[in-house]
Amino acid sequence: MIEVNAPHDSSDNRHPEHAPADHPRVSQRKVGVVLANLGTPDATDYWSMRRYLNEFLSDKRVVDYPDWKWQPLLQLIILTKRPFSSGQAYRGIWNTEKNESPLLTITRDQTHKIADGLEALYGDQVVVDFSMRYGNPSTDSVLRRMQARGCDRILFFPLYPQYASPTTATANDQAFRTLMKLKWQPAFRTVPAYFEEPAYLDALSASVKEAYAVAETPPEVLVASYHGVPKRYLLEGDPYHCQCQKTTRLLKERLGWDDEAIVTAFQSKFGPEEWVGPATVEHVAELARRGHKHIAVVSPAFSADCVETLEEIEEEIKQSFLAAGGERFTYIPCLNDRDDHIAALLAVISRELSGWC
Template identity: 45%
Template sequence: MMGSRRAPRPIGVLFTNLGTPDDTSVSAVRRYLAEFLSDRRVVDLNRALWLPILYGIILTFRPKNSAEGYRSVWTDEGSPLLVYAKRQAAGIQKRLDTEVERPVQVALGMRYGNPSIESGLRELDAAGCKQVLVCPAYPQYSATTVATTFDKVSEVLADWAEPPALRQINRYYDEPGYIAALANSVREHWAEHGRAERLVMSFHGIPKRYVKQGDPYPRDCGVTAQLLADELGLGRDEYKVCFQSRFGREPWLQPYLDETMKAWGARGVKTVDVMCPGFSADCLETLEEIKEENRGYFEEAGGESLRYIPALNDRDDHIDFLTGLIKRELSGWL
């Protein structure tokens, strides 16, 4: 008599992003910023110097202003980043359920805040996943984003008696499907609103010092920008790469977006389209910093219209690409 065949264990996918406060209260924003800015990958200053500044000054004053920013972008469903991340994870799960034979379980985990990376890993463990692919939703690699995600995964699993086998996705900045989805979003924006005088590709900045220490992030950004420009048929004078969201006094990657917007408005540029290819989902840095803050800089300096092209979010072509990327990285396990 032949023995019964055991059903295969599911494979886990931990889909991650940066994170968000639980709500828009000052206390919730303070908790989130404390976790974020305590990360040595994010701020690598000497702890004896940095922590008194963080807890004595920054977390005393910054949370109130940040909370106001979050209130300006918060939706009825909650934080935009978390809303879109949930939709992305659900879209990937739906496609995997129909496209692969072996069961695959997708769990969401944020590097800072909730749902946490630990909760996502425990969800996969409870589902019986002994093989896990970690998929950070960061197209370009940086130690401040991708590496700290892997740090946290390792920290959580350090105390487990039997950690799962792990694979990880480091980046996808030059993947054809990602570039095609970005180009589609720009073309659709132009078809609906017309084409502005300039197109800006704005990426989150990091300190120049990190690049000197070996972080390849600006290289990845430059390749993404060039591939997207080629896909759109743009000449070098028809687009510009900028960096946003700098923090503190030391030099960050340049040119700075805010200074560029002020200069262009003063020079007579009337219309600008801005997109953020490094953000897989809209969040405070896109919806408040671009659509509100930098639009204000541009228009106050003399510009007429700054138009933001939304992040890829839960677009079908974006979810199709992410699903295909995950399936490829799971080859062998599947």
């Protein structure tokens, strides 16, 4: 198995053919694959959370207000209070055994499995690693490590099924910032949105079927809950909202369900702007008031469970449904490192590596 986040091993270095005897040894040429996810704090204490939130909320792709308006509010008010509440949320889901967030654990597990799959296909020609847009391992450190290991071609894969400016675009932005600083840039490709990938839809529908099969009573409605964005982003050309709606439709068709059996909603609203809707936390309460006693929630926009699923959905959104009269709430985990999900990601990677391997 290819070691993930491994330091450069100088034993891979070779003396270039036909070079003078005193020429430095260089790394064997390889292709790199970097899996990129959103990010994670290093710990749940105040200062770790503040560093993470500051990096996240200072990103212009996430909050695009002018600095003169946003930074005083962020630094003097939001980052004074929010690290406490966010730290508490992370502590409730923290992987205490490994002392890290579930997102970090799951992304590493995904990377190991994908490394095994690519090694079976291409031998030691491909190096696989993962990075985080915010926090560690940083995008910059991973790309530089890739180059040190001889990767003169790199495939950068943001693990977001649907494209969005605050996710896919900012991950790519960060990678490009590193490329701008390198004297010798590797050839570079980014992976596009993959929500229409048949194998991804197969894995998503299989996870729903499995959850319904083991439920004591089948849920009456499935809520496909996506991370929200300001409505303005949609009007300015971001395709995320449309791709989310299409994902729900394609999932419904895969399942062979009627329109009423599945609905689309959006969670994690932040700030005063109008966001795309309906809001998941409000919509599940409305479903309960309409008489639905058992619902299920799935998160097709997340490739790995994280604070938005394990804490927000499993606690806040669940409580909203139960408080409004609902009785049973089923959360269907993200695809994480399921074998069918890994197979879907491998199919995307293999296609995007065309001509390189």
